[in-house]
Amino acid sequence: MAIVKKYSSFGEHLRKLREDAGQTLKTVAEQIRIDISLLAKIERNERQPTKQLIKQIATFFQVDEKELQNEFLSDQIAYKILVEEADINILKVAEKKVSYLKTKKNAD
Amino acid sequence: MAIVKKYSSFGEHLRKLREDAGQTLKTVAEQIRIDISLLAKIERNERQPTKQLIKQIATFFQVDEKELQNEFLSDQIAYKILVEEADINILKVAEKKVSYLKTKKNAD
């Protein structure tokens, strides 16, 4: 298993990918065809990337798409828990709900 | 610790509360001052209750508000994971992010 450094946010990770590739916002934005400012905002987590955009980013930087999508999702969940000041245990509850609903779905 | 039956959704729980109280959609909707149809949709998870509404519901049925809010949130998270067909492990990642961000926040 590869040792993968995890980032505290999708944006941070994206910025790291870009900087490691020695690229500027401009060059990347042009190549994935979005506004520089939008890309900058995504890196600062001020805008949320669309699924499609995450896919393009993954392709561009040659990283696993599914992993990026998951990272973005976990971001969203973490953010929601923080702003709602929710109990961290709701994640366990959510997990049970998912298992339950998956079983239920398969039973249909 | 009280034994609490958990429901697979917020709406299901709400419906149970109402039926246990022997009330109809009409009587509850009138008392919390929302449209009958809206309440019905919330029970069927076709509409999302606002925070404010969850508060009113908690007050009305005399249940713990925070618990209801948490139930709604865990619902949202479970739903998102299902529709995105995301790996269940993102919940663990999200948990780590929350811990990390909380620490970070406190350090500011």
Place this chain on the structure above:
DNA sequence: TGCCATTTGGTCTAATTTTGTCCAAAAGTA
């Protein structure tokens, strides 16, 4: 069976949220 209460479900508008763009200001660098 027919009546009335209750619940469902579709459609629509208004409100809210979010995105993406534009541009000027700030920051960094040589």
Place this chain on the structure above:
DNA sequence: TACTTTTGGACAAAATTAGACCAAATGGCA
């Protein structure tokens, strides 16, 4: 200083969602 890069505010456009209204369906029971 001149140039590149990044930031951040403002705003219109797009997308999403809530809430209202009403008709149809369902259910109980006299």
